[in-house]
Amino acid sequence: MHDATQLVPALPSLPSIGHGEDCPCREYVLNTRSLRTVSTGADIWRRIASWQKADYTVVIATDRPTQIQKALETQGIEGSHIILQKGNLGGGFVWDAQKFVLITDAELFENRRLRLPPRRFNEGVPITSIMDLQPGDYVVHIYHGVGVFKGLTTLEREGVKREYLLIEYAHPDRIFVPVDQLDRVQKYIAPDDRPPEIKRLSSTAWARTVAKARQKAKEVAEELVCLYALREKATRPPYGEDTPWQAEMEAMFPYIETEGQLRAIQEVKADLESPHPMDRLLIGDVGFGKTEVAIRAAFKAIMAERQVALLCPTTILAYQHYQTFKERFEPFGAQVALLSRLIPPAEQKRILHGLKTGAIDMVIGTHRLLSQDVQFQNLGLVIIDEEQRFGVMQKERFKKLRGTVDVLSMSATPIPRTLYMALTEIRDMSMITDPPPGRLPIRTVVAPYTDWMVREAILRELQRSGQVFYVVPRIQGITHVAERLQKLAPHARICVAHGQMPPQEVEGIVLAFYHHEYDVLVSTTIIENGLDMPNVNTLIVEGAERFGLGQLYQLRGRVGRSDRQAYAYFLFRTGRLTEKAEERLQALREFSHLGSGFALALRDLEIRGAGNLLGEEQHGAMRSVGLELYQAMLRDAIRRLRRGETSWNLEAPVQEDLPDASKLPVHAYIPHDYIADVAQRLGYYKRIAGSRTREELKSLVRELRDRYGELPVPLKNLIRLMEQRILAHNLGVQSISVEDKQLILKFKPDRKLKARWQLALQKAVAGIRTQPDEITAPLGKHPLETLMTVLGELKTIVENDSHALGG
Numbered sequence: 001m002h003d004a005t006q007l008v009p010a011l012p013s014l015p016s017i018g019h020g021e022d023c024p025c026r027e028y029v030l031n032t033r034s035l036r037t038v039s040t041g042a043d044i045w046r047r048i049a050s051w052q053k054a055d056y057t058v059v060i061a062t063d064r065p066t067q068i069q070k071a072l073e074t075q076g077i078e079g080s081h082i083i084l085q086k087g088n089l090g091g092g093f094v095w096d097a098q099k100f101v102l103i104t105d106a107e108l109f110e111n112r113r114l115r116l117p118p119r120r121f122n123e124g125v126p127i128t129s130i131m132d133l134q135p136g137d138y139v140v141h142i143y144h145g146v147g148v149f150k151g152l153t154t155l156e157r158e159g160v161k162r163e164y165l166l167i168e169y170a171h172p173d174r175i176f177v178p179v180d181q182l183d184r185v186q187k188y189i190a191p192d193d194r195p196p197e198i199k200r201l202s203s204t205a206w207a208r209t210v211a212k213a214r215q216k217a218k219e220v221a222e223e224l225v226c227l228y229a230l231r232e233k234a235t236r237p238p239y240g241e242d243t244p245w246q247a248e249m250e251a252m253f254p255y256i257e258t259e260g261q262l263r264a265i266q267e268v269k270a271d272l273e274s275p276h277p278m279d280r281l282l283i284g285d286v287g288f289g290k291t292e293v294a295i296r297a298a299f300k301a302i303m304a305e306r307q308v309a310l311l312c313p314t315t316i317l318a319y320q321h322y323q324t325f326k327e328r329f330e331p332f333g334a335q336v337a338l339l340s341r342l343i344p345p346a347e348q349k350r351i352l353h354g355l356k357t358g359a360i361d362m363v364i365g366t367h368r369l370l371s372q373d374v375q376f377q378n379l380g381l382v383i384i385d386e387e388q389r390f391g392v393m394q395k396e397r398f399k400k401l402r403g404t405v406d407v408l409s410m411s412a413t414p415i416p417r418t419l420y421m422a423l424t425e426i427r428d429m430s431m432i433t434d435p436p437p438g439r440l441p442i443r444t445v446v447a448p449y450t451d452w453m454v455r456e457a458i459l460r461e462l463q464r465s466g467q468v469f470y471v472v473p474r475i476q477g478i479t480h481v482a483e484r485l486q487k488l489a490p491h492a493r494i495c496v497a498h499g500q501m502p503p504q505e506v507e508g509i510v511l512a513f514y515h516h517e518y519d520v521l522v523s524t525t526i527i528e529n530g531l532d533m534p535n536v537n538t539l540i541v542e543g544a545e546r547f548g549l550g551q552l553y554q555l556r557g558r559v560g561r562s563d564r565q566a567y568a569y570f571l572f573r574t575g576r577l578t579e580k581a582e583e584r585l586q587a588l589r590e591f592s593h594l595g596s597g598f599a600l601a602l603r604d605l606e607i608r609g610a611g612n613l614l615g616e617e618q619h620g621a622m623r624s625v626g627l628e629l630y631q632a633m634l635r636d637a638i639r640r641l642r643r644g645e646t647s648w649n650l651e652a653p654v655q656e657d658l659p660d661a662s663k664l665p666v667h668a669y670i671p672h673d674y675i676a677d678v679a680q681r682l683g684y685y686k687r688i689a690g691s692r693t694r695e696e697l698k699s700l701v702r703e704l705r706d707r708y709g710e711l712p713v714p715l716k717n718l719i720r721l722m723e724q725r726i727l728a729h730n731l732g733v734q735s736i737s738v739e740d741k742q743l744i745l746k747f748k749p750d751r752k753l754k755a756r757w758q759l760a761l762q763k764a765v766a767g768i769r770t771q772p773d774e775i776t777a778p779l780g781k782h783p784l785e786t787l788m789t790v791l792g793e794l795k796t797i798v799e800n801d802s803h804a805l806g807g
Helices: 043-053 065-075 179-184 205-233 244-251 259-273 290-303 315-332 345-357 392-401 416-423 451-463 478-488 503-514 549-556 579-590 597-608 616-625 627-642 678-690 694-708 713-730 755-764 783-806
Strands: 016-018 026-028 057-062 082-086 093-095 100-104 138-141 145-157 160-168 174-178 185-187 279-284 307-311 336-339 362-365 379-384 406-411 428-432 443-448 467-471 494-497 520-523 536-542 567-572 733-739 742-747 769-771 774-778
Touching: 043 057, 043 065, 043 100, 057 065, 065 082, 065 244, 138 160, 145 174, 145 205, 145 678, 160 179, 174 179, 179 185, 179 678, 179 713, 185 627, 205 616, 205 627, 244 290, 244 315, 259 279, 259 290, 259 406, 259 428, 279 290, 290 307, 290 315, 290 379, 290 406, 290 428, 307 315, 315 336, 315 362, 315 503, 336 345, 451 467, 451 478, 451 536, 451 567, 478 494, 478 520, 494 503, 503 520, 536 549, 549 567, 567 579, 616 627, 678 694, 678 713, 694 713, 713 733, 713 783, 733 783, 742 783, 755 769, 755 783, 774 783
Parallel strands: 057 082, 057 100, 279 406, 279 428, 307 362, 307 379, 336 362, 379 406, 443 567, 467 520, 467 536, 494 520, 536 567
Antiparallel strands: 016 026, 093 100, 138 145, 138 185, 145 160, 160 174, 733 742, 742 774, 769 774
């Protein structure tokens, strides 16, 4: 690297303009010329040669030094007199008086895209849809079964105030669950819309139900672990580290990457550099930069001399991807081809031959890529875009081509099957949750249909030279809809496209719309798939109640892809809304913030029903215990099998509980005047109860302080109580109880107290009595402090003892 200050002659020798005695600053007249006015493109290389001959100092500020070196050699220019400087600048200049030239990538590659810093977005805390509980929702208590959540209630017992969840079972049974045990309660989500059966607490049926579901989860886990063990055993030569070309290709990206993108890129590259084939799911909201992750993965594969296939659900999306990848890869000599049924047969034949011989590095296409005649010389990476559009068998076809092929699947709203697999640790998953620079949330309107609203929406968009997507649920009557719109907006240029038209015709219409030959595209859901049209910023969906939530979400993602404010109108016919349709539209309104696709997919599970994981036979098990508990069972079974266990007690708790401390007389809750919103209080209770380390609790305290201010005493008590329960669990305590003003700690059978520990405790804490499996201490005026003292002393004794033994 060169010191830029040494490249420019001393300034005082230049003509200057003074500002009088009052101002010590001086202005210098440099008389430089912008390179834009001098030369760009192919001509620039000739100019560099002539500047060299005239003894000019030539500095090139570039993100692509390797490409520059190669270009200089090709042009026969002596590179030793040219100074290469790392940099990304908007343009260069010539300074004839000092024989100095600064050249940038803007002139050399006609690439005027500056890497722009992203705007910081603060969209608030993401919604944890699973705990978005409303009174009347079904919940699962892992020890008592499925009941109905009736709300949060504050109870005072023996002068101590606590908040509880009230859950009702078959009449007259009900339970009050302390909020610090909220990790035992889950929202009930089933694989279909049928309500669960609510039973009485006294019945032993729940224990049998759990055992049956765990047995089913065990069988499924065995199948899955076997499947993935084969994949783990499969090896392939790891991809090498990034090449210099990789860094330069990545530097062509016109923005600074978001944190989520960088994380996803690192995870994908780590997979590729490992000796095992990748199978990663990349989830990111529509337009959040998943394609850039795919571009970098594809280029890495090409640099490792492996071929890449990108599978898209529609011809138009394949065409758009082809343009993007070709633009990025062509400067590096990589051959990219587009294969779809619309490509002429002769060209298809040439592409197929190129794939077989290895002359083509990357192919982008639709289902056509799955045909038997498509053969590769050395297929390394398969990228599947909008993966929820493809069947499992279609995706497996690629994996069967070669057992060692790497697979990167991309999706904005993952289908339930994928979501399960990802949530249960069987697939690797990357998420991009932060929006790109300048992106605004889409304003979402859910309302009954009126001609007036449609007319206003279309005219407002046309006034700012934008375009409109108008989506209808059925092909039948679509031309009548277009005629109606023409009457409402007579000046609008309207076109119609739907799935029953010949593919070439649809392609032609959509491309004409893309080139702004039309203002309004009336269509069925064919626009749902990944079309990138930044000029379309109004979406109107007629008959919105007929669409699934995933579809509506994908449709909404087609607008708002620039820095303009976008609008989505979901219009329904009055009187036609079913309860489920109303819930779907309400969810869309709730999740209008950026990055909500993942939360929405969870909500979609609740509304549409959860689909199936590996087949219908699991529906019964999922229905009986709910999705979340079933997932926990599956995750537990997979972990046990991976550890080499072959059998275990199916009636034992799925999760290891912390000792219950609800009998300790301490005010421990989140006051209403600190967090008024019930859903948010529930969310924090869930996170506190689910914490298993002090670090997690400290992080929560920082977040609470930041959002709501200094913690009130009852909340501090709740956090400290949770800390003590975690510590007690680590020390082998099974239960914490209170009897006759005495604190009693009972220990697990395999964690008894040693005699020397008991003696040390008796010396350290006044009034304490010990046995190998129990500690009793006077409760005192401050029960929480007593518990902290006893556990703190025990921890110190155990640690000192282990150090002494280690020494």
